[in-house]
Amino acid sequence: MADARWMLYGATGFTGTLIAEEAVRRGHRPVLAGRSPARLAPLAERLGLEMVAVRLDQSEALARAVAAVDLVFCAAGPFVVTAPPMQAACLAAGTSYVDITGELAVFRHTYAQDAAARARGIALVSGAGFDVIPSDCLAAYVAAQVPGATTLETALATHSRTSVGTTRSALGMLGEGSQVRRNGVLCSIPLGTEARKVRFSDGERWCLPVPWGDLETAYRTTGIPNITACLAANKGILTLLRVLGGPACRLLRVGAFARAAHWLAGRLAQGPNEATRRHGRSFLWARAAGPAGEAQAWLETLEAYRFTAVAGVTAVEHLLRDRPVGALSPAQALGADFILSIEDTRRLDAVPA
Numbered sequence: 554m555a556d557a558r559w560m561l562y563g564a565t566g567f568t569g570t571l572i573a574e575e576a577v578r579r580g581h582r583p584v585l586a587g588r589s590p591a592r593l594a595p596l597a598e599r600l601g602l603e604m605v606a607v608r609l610d611q612s613e614a615l616a617r618a619v620a621a622v623d624l625v626f627c628a629a630g631p632f633v634v635t636a637p638p639m640q641a642a643c644l645a646a647g648t649s650y651v652d653i654t655g656e657l658a659v660f661r662h663t664y665a666q667d668a669a670a671r672a673r674g675i676a677l678v679s680g681a682g683f684d685v686i687p688s689d690c691l692a693a694y695v696a697a698q699v700p701g702a703t704t705l706e707t708a709l710a711t712h713s714r715t716s717v718g719t720t721r722s723a724l725g726m727l728g729e730g731s732q733v734r735r736n737g738v739l740c741s742i743p744l745g746t747e748a749r750k751v752r753f754s755d756g757e758r759w760c761l762p763v764p765w766g767d768l769e770t771a772y773r774t775t776g777i778p779n780i781t782a783c784l785a786a787n788k789g790i791l792t793l794l795r796v797l798g799g800p801a802c803r804l805l806r807v808g809a810f811a812r813a814a815h816w817l818a819g820r821l822a823q824g825p826n827e828a829t830r831r832h833g834r835s836f837l838w839a840r841a842a843g844p845a846g847e848a849q850a851w852l853e854t855l856e857a858y859r860f861t862a863v864a865g866v867t868a869v870e871h872l873l874r875d876r877p878v879g880a881l882s883p884a885q886a887l888g889a890d891f892i893l894s895i896e897d898t899r900r901l902d903a904v905p906a
């Protein structure tokens with residue numbers, strides 16, 4: 554592992570830069586990569602790292618860049634655009650791949666490459682960020698306590714804002730409304746419906762079902778056929794979504810409105826500042842239930858973007874050390890207890906009523 558080389562593609566983004574800085578803090582020397590030499594150069598110079606500028610449609614140059622490393626960390630999104638060409642390059646080169654997508658279609662794409670990944674002896678791991686490492690590890694933990702569980706619920710609350718990239722990726726998914734998994738199948742439900750109260754370790758919050766990565770990853774990790782993934786939202790947002798959620802989702806399916814929403818995201822969205830990243834906390838809960846009984850667990854961890862940088866680099870360390878093979882969920886690749894290796898994180902089996 555000491556000699557292993559890895560490349561961070563999308564290093565120029567808000568999250569990619571946080572990952573690059575965290576990597577250097579932990580003594581790594583990743584090759585910084587992305588499509589824009591003008592944006593990469595100052596970052597590579599500031600961090601004293603090698604850089605490679607290559608677009609995803611430059612297949613020969615991409616093949617050379619990917620073949621020169623043991624693992625590619627893709628932080629460039631939306632991943633519906635970036636993951637397919639990057640995964641294809643990794644499969645051709647025999648280079649492992651990890652990304653931080655939360656997009657359901659991308660998880661499905663990744664898992665469809667399982668046989669090819671096994672044949673090449675590499676790992677393809679999607680979702681190695683806040684979406685979905687903590688909830689996937691928690692899902693694996695509670696599911697292991699309830700053999701034959703038939704339902705899984707997860708919920709999360711984080712004190713943060715969303716970056717331009719996250720907002721754009723979320724807009725791409727919300728055109729479909731919200732989703733839940735029932736009897737093994739993804740089903741659409743109107744955004745803003747099925748709200749419920751969830752007790753987190755720091756108190757109770759209203760939450761509503763969202764198309765969080767768990768709908769694919771926890772299904773792969775646990776095989777539980779009924780999954781609902783919830784996000785905490787304040788009462789005002791819940792009411793707004795109940796009234797406007799359906800029409801807004803339908804509008805996002807119209808090209809001109811989707812383009813306008815992307816443009817607005819570029820103007821208005823802004824990732825969390827350093828103080829929020831440093832001091833913000835995230836809270837998660839999961840419950841598995843079935844004929845054999847039920848189990849719940851809670852998690853307290855870092856703010857979402859700081860978590861993504863810290864856990865993403867820690868995941869790279871594990872993947873390069875353990876060399877798992879196949880298209881894997883984070884908990885399959887890293888283990889349910891991986892979450893406990895992340896600083897300032899604790900898992901609880903009970904919380905005060």
Ligand SMILES: NC(=O)c1ccc[n+]([C@@H]2O[C@H](COP(=O)([O-])OP(=O)(O)OC[C@H]3O[C@@H](n4cnc5c(N)ncnc54)[C@H](OP(=O)(O)O)[C@@H]3O)[C@@H](O)[C@H]2O)c1
Nearest residue numbers: 563565566567568589629630653682683684716718719722
């Ligand atoms: N799993 C998680 O918890 C988690 C956490 C944070 C972010 N994310 C996801 O990560 C992605 C990036 O987020 P961000 O906050 O860093 O967004 P951002 O600041 O907008 O950065 C986007 C990055 O992607 C690159 N990129 C976009 N389209 C590309 C393409 N077609 N080819 C090559 N590079 C492309 C951009 O390159 P340029 O600089 O050249 O434009 C930039 O480096 C989003 O999809 C977001 O949802 C996930």
